[in-house]
Amino acid sequence: MGDVMKVVIIDDDINFAYKLKNYLIKFNTISFDIEINNYDKEFELYFLDIDMPDMDGISYARSIKKKYPLSRIIFVSYRSDLVFDAIQVFPFSFVRKEKMNEELPMVLEEICELEKDKKKMLKINEQFSLPVNRICYIEKRGSYAHIYTENNVYKLRKSLSNIFDFMNSHFVYINKGTIVNMKYVNEYQKENIILKDGTILYMSRGRRSEFMLSYLKYKEEI
Secondary structure (H helix, E strand, O other): OOOEEEEEEEOOOHHHHHHHHHHHHHOOOOEEEEEEOOOOOOOOEEEEOOEEOOEEHHHHHHHHHHHOOOOEEEEEEOOHHHHHHHHHHOOOEEEEHHHHHHHHHHHHHHHHHHHHHHOOEEEOOOOOEEEHHHOOEEEEEOOEEEEEOOOOEEEEOOOHHHHHHHOOOOEEEEEOOEEEEHHHEEEEOOOEEEEOOOOEEEOOHHHHHHHHHHHHHHHHHO
């Protein structure tokens, strides 16, 4: 990948922090710009220890999520007994320090796939392709799919199922004729999805469980 991901490692064990840094540098699928114990700026990816003398890693993760909601958090800890406490802040993953060489590669590959998904482009016509991550939702109307972004609506003569198969994992069906990008969901109710711009979309009973499971997984990934 050509882009560089900004990463910070927060850990009171400096030797381990540099061990993790060296591991990331050698990972050739993603390029990382890595800092250690920098608390003063935003990073795309945080590697956090949980049990530190001067800091509760879970509380710090909660503050990161509040301040930088798009940042991803990976807990890296010997304290596997705290995994159930850790998942309350929806981390991207939990890696055991003693199993780092086995568990971390899979986590990094998953991040790589998500980064590739961000760059997907949906072809609207010969002159224009739309970045998938700008699409809020898509509705099927007759022979056309109506594709809604924050500022525009595009029409594409293509089946909803074919479009859905192309989209990334952030998209989910909420009824037979509508798929939504969970990035733009503000909240969900029993029969409705409310987007961040206030748009209300109907969610069918048969799609509720699937949506809730997908949305929880999405919240863990971001």
